[in-house]
Amino acid sequence: MKNIGVRLYSIYFLLFFFWVQPTYSQNKPKPIVNATLEGHIIDASTKQPIEDVTVQLDAVTHSVKTDREGRFQFVTGQKLPFKVKLTHLNYKSLSLVIDKSPIVIELNPASKDLEEVVVTGVAQGTSRKKLSFALTKVDQELIGTVPALDASTSLRGKVAGLRIDQSGGNAGASVYLRGSKSVTGEIEPLIVVDGFVTALRLSDLNPNDIESIEVVKGAAASALYGTRGEGGVIQVLTKNGKKEGKLNISIDNELGYSSLLLLPPLSYQHHFKVNPDGSFLLVNGARVIDYKENGFSVNLHPYKDYVDNTKNLLGRTSYFTNSISAAASGEKYNIYLSAQNQHKGGVSPVVDADKRQNILFNLGYRVSPKITADLTTQYSFFNTPSSAVSSRSDGLLYSTLLVEPFIDLSEKNESGKYVYLPKGSNLSGQQWTNPFYRLSNEEYAYQTENLLLGGKLKYAITEHLSAEGALSLQTKQYNTEEYYPKGYQTIVPDVSLNNGNYALRTSKSTSKNGQLQLNYNRRTGNLDWGLTAKYVYEFAS
Template sequence: MHHVLRRLIAASATLILLLSPDAAQAQATMTITGRVTSNGQPLGGTQIGIVELSAGAVTDQQGRYSFIIDPARASKPVSLLARSIGYRPIRRSITLSAGRSEQNFELEKDVLNLETVVTTGVSDATSQKKTTFAVAAVDNAQIKEAPASSPLGALAGRVAGASVTAVNGEPGSAPRIRLRGPTSLTGSQDPLIIVDGTISRLSLADINSEDIERIEVIKGAAASSLYGSDAANGVVQIFTKRGAALAAGQTSVTVRNEYGSNDLRKTVPNNFSHPYKVTAAGEFARDANGNRVQEDDKISDNSYPKVFDQLGNVFRSGQFMTNYISVGQRNEKSNFNASFQNSKDQGIANLLSGYNRQNFRMNLDLELHPKLDLQTGAFYGQSKADASDDSSGDAFFGLRFLEPNIDLLENNPNGTPYKAAIRQTPASGNVSNPLYNWSNIQSLNDRNRFTGTLKVRYRPFQWLTYEANTNFDRGSRELRRYVPLGYIGSTGTVSKGNISSDVDQ
């Protein structure tokens, strides 16, 4: 009887173990949990992981984290690393053993950004101070203090040795960047531009700076040794925002509205004297052909009887406005960030409507399997600009030759506004009335751009990673110009007008 009872007890114990594999598995695994804080406040979005095993987790909004690891994967102490952007990382040595281990961290602010992580020119994320070459980094915290209209503008005054200058004052134009000064007399001096892993040959004026997570810059010969001859003038790599920086389960909504005005800051004083003879009534003395007669000494010491504020007529105080919204979210196995921006810059040129741009961006990360993840992104931007025609004899070029006694607001003989026939002989034939040109000539610049990225990463083993990516960046620009029938030139001649269109893809 006792023998039968012992068999029943043994069979029951075996059955319980078979029905409870989780309990047996829990005894064979190690759960690492804890909380990350800074100045006593929870620090969400902190990455906690074991460096040697490529395993870990991200803290939630309360700063808590937890992940399970098999102790058999390591026979010696391993490093548990806690890292968050803008904070000094902490590395702690632990020994893996079955059961539960609580590891709490208190991170300190990295005021000097000595522990900034960069990826440009290295195979994996590396601390900036550990790279064998100089990598300058500008993060979103610096950019959002004073966002520029383009990514390159965000580098102005923030990267040593980088010169950022405006090509022209036209709204929507991208600035020019030079790293460590000019490098060639005849060749290109532009650095290699990389946006989310895509080498870009198009203008960065289509991308808004609010979408940027960080910018990394490599200057000098190091860039060429890492990226080839295309990077002889340096490398500028731009990373746009993703949801990976958020805490687990966190949703972030950003709304930004900006309004301001642009003005003509400085002007060169005009010359209000002329070298022509004048009559007793103060009018110009003219010869038989109606031309003004110069003084024998040809010295400009005679004052114009009447002068006008031509720069005040041509330029104005132009308003600009930017509306931006972004939504980001991070879940257990996915994260995304989507944004939309509307930007309008009236410009300072009177009568022109300026520049208008709309951008949409979407970045998505997915963990399809513990060993397989996917990153994808899409960007579409369109812009329209009422461009000023600054070709020879027009707009600003002609404004430089105007004499101060010409009234640009005077009507033409046919009653239309802004006097066109303003040439005074003898004088340069390049003179023109910009106001008349802008009110009659339509010069439009339309741009469209689409960018797509896809990256797949597969890790079959701890020491082996396969990575495949494809990128697409395509833009088009259409320049349209319409000169109406009856257009009056600066000498009073009437043209038949013309229509032209130039498409660049």
């Protein structure tokens, strides 16, 4: 019985084995042959490669992006033809069927009104429609609408809530955003240049080098940059040559004049007694008021020798600007170099012209498909004699309005120098200083040097994860020289000035800024989301 049982068990096992094996062989999946789609995406008008184009295959969950050369590679189990959708913030979306590989695809630029890309406060370029805070962007076309001597005046009338305060003379204007105040007064906005936090002012920048300007106001600025942004944030993006392709050299020369449009009304009459020839009637060397018979009203007489000091001394002045720039880009690099020389005529013929020189150098280089590096260098030199013009009682405008129009402030002596007290000064009964005497006898120099060095390194770790490091150094040096020659005259004796005086003052400031940033960006359905971790280091002295 035992032998029979064993044999039956053996037979059942063999039958089961032969029955199972064919079934397994019939259900085994067939191997899948992967297909590779390679392409090159370029601008339809410039034929330049387009970076960061999203390539999405139909019925596939993941996507790829083009590199700096505009190239992409997609590995899939599908066979040709492929249905593909291409999207980019600056270009019109395109859906097409691809039946060959490799392939070259051209994209047309999108309307600026539809998709305006910004970079302030976000980890990467983002459509302004998708921002969670208010931002104003001024592009190059608006900046160049009206020629401006510096970037501070290029925003005039282009940003709501922005006030430009130019106190006088040739000094660069101060820019304030509405609502940015403290107990000590208004707060100037933080100036960020190409992502580098600086201590610069807009008046330090050459408007010809600017690609666009982005302005963030209110709590959003503080949230992005902390207490540094309590006065708002203005980010200036300079040109980098990415869109140029072959070498492009631009030369720009501007010549213009500035003059007073509205002159304050002046008095043409006085209330002193006159001689038959119209000159002042002097009694003991002083003028006498000409009262009417009622004893309190006065008779008015025209000035015999009338001088319009305001018109003559604050007249038209000239300015000119010479600029040259060179830009180029290739498969692995983009470069922009510019230089500017500016001459702004003094606020008066007695004041020398303000001069400024700017140099900007931007370089971008693609080390590998995943690593890019950017370098920026900016240098500016200012010599501003107009800083010697006072806004107090010894200033030009105040004096021209205070002094009676029979006194000619532009009177000169035999040697051709302005006199300390012009003719008739003793009759005015007031003590004042002729500002033209001071400005023509005093020697002075006000020089400022700014240097900004910055570098960035970006590494695309994966399709969605990237790391970025940045480091910047800014130095500012201000030198003031003032020399009063021996014999210099003053209303009240001043030994330090009358016997000659030389003063030299120098100040220097240095600021360092570094940051490390890790970005994770992803698209889930119609939702774009991302995470950013940032470490910031700052030092100022």
